[in-house]
Amino acid sequence: MAGAGLPRSVVPRHVGFIMDGNGRWAEERNLPRTEGHSQGAEALRQMIRDANDRGIAEVTCYALSTENFQRRPAQEIRFLMDLLAHHLRQEREEMERMQVRFRAIGRLEELPDQTRETIEQATIETEGNDGIVLRLAVNYGGRAEIADAFESQAPRQDATLESTDEGRERRVIEHLYEPGMPDLDLLIRTGGEIRISNFLLWHCSYAELHFIPILWPDFCADHLDVALEEYAQRVRRFGSIPTTAPGGDA
Numbered sequence: 001m002a003g004a005g006l007p008r009s010v011v012p013r014h015v016g017f018i019m020d021g022n023g024r025w026a027e028e029r030n031l032p033r034t035e036g037h038s039q040g041a042e043a044l045r046q047m048i049r050d051a052n053d054r055g056i057a058e059v060t061c062y063a064l065s066t067e068n069f070q071r072r073p074a075q076e077i078r079f080l081m082d083l084l085a086h087h088l089r090q091e092r093e094e095m096e097r098m099q100v101r102f103r104a105i106g107r108l109e110e111l112p113d114q115t116r117e118t119i120e121q122a123t124i125e126t127e128g129n130d131g132i133v134l135r136l137a138v139n140y141g142g143r144a145e146i147a148d149a150f151e152s153q154a155p156r157q158d159a160t161l162e163s164t165d166e167g168r169e170r171r172v173i174e175h176l177y178e179p180g181m182p183d184l185d186l187l188i189r190t191g192g193e194i195r196i197s198n199f200l201l202w203h204c205s206y207a208e209l210h211f212i213p214i215l216w217p218d219f220c221a222d223h224l225d226v227a228l229e230e231y232a233q234r235v236r237r238f239g240s241i242p243t244t245a246p247g248g249d250a
């Protein structure tokens, strides 16, 4: 049974998190915004354990959007870059114990060298693990991902494949940041905003959406369990006529 008392068969395979509300969490306490990000990193650390305990196979967490990277003060971005590198190094033992497979998606080539190298190192070192996939979206934008996929399209080679809808979609997927990444089953956004903010536009097509006012640093297992229980009640139709159980692949 999952942590929420749910059977594993109704636990979503791939859950996305838009971890929003760090700045407001800090402002409410008259603390600098950076303190909200530090607490947010702690909440993320705990959430990975909780997700793992509940049998979720993959989590993709929005750490920084392309818009954040361009529009936030340089000092805040620098802090976030250092925080990320620090946690990746500090959490190595814990990641090994949980057999976490770490990955990152986004325009990683634009990140500072030290952050990029730490990400690359953690990715390589955890590649052979067989536990939960922890994917961080860093300097990530859904539109940037699709634009980058168009940019890297090779000349047409297989006209037969191209001629079907499935073939054309597969061709796009092959050029996304991580072609093997499954679609999202459930997307959880904290912080109270009811929007996607450029997260995983391709993979969200049929995700179940769960928006909550909780600020990310306050997110805990109880909130995850409520989202999972709600997900288990949803009927996923994928455009067809319903029969399947939640989380099923109709």
Ligand code: IPE
Residues within 6 Å of the ligand: 019, 020, 021, 022, 023, 024, 025, 063, 064, 065, 068, 080, 191
């Ligand atoms: C989300 O928290 C984390 C990042 C975007 C890096 P915010 O920093 O957006 O926090 P709020 O929305 O201002 O409270």
Ligand code: IPE
Residues within 6 Å of the ligand: 018, 019, 020, 062, 063, 064, 065, 068, 193, 195, 197
């Ligand atoms: C979305 O939050 C990005 C992350 C959580 C990393 P934002 O705070 O950037 O979203 P908007 O600006 O409110 O849409």
Ligand code: MG
Residues within 6 Å of the ligand: 020, 021, 022, 191
């Ligand atoms: Mg925000």
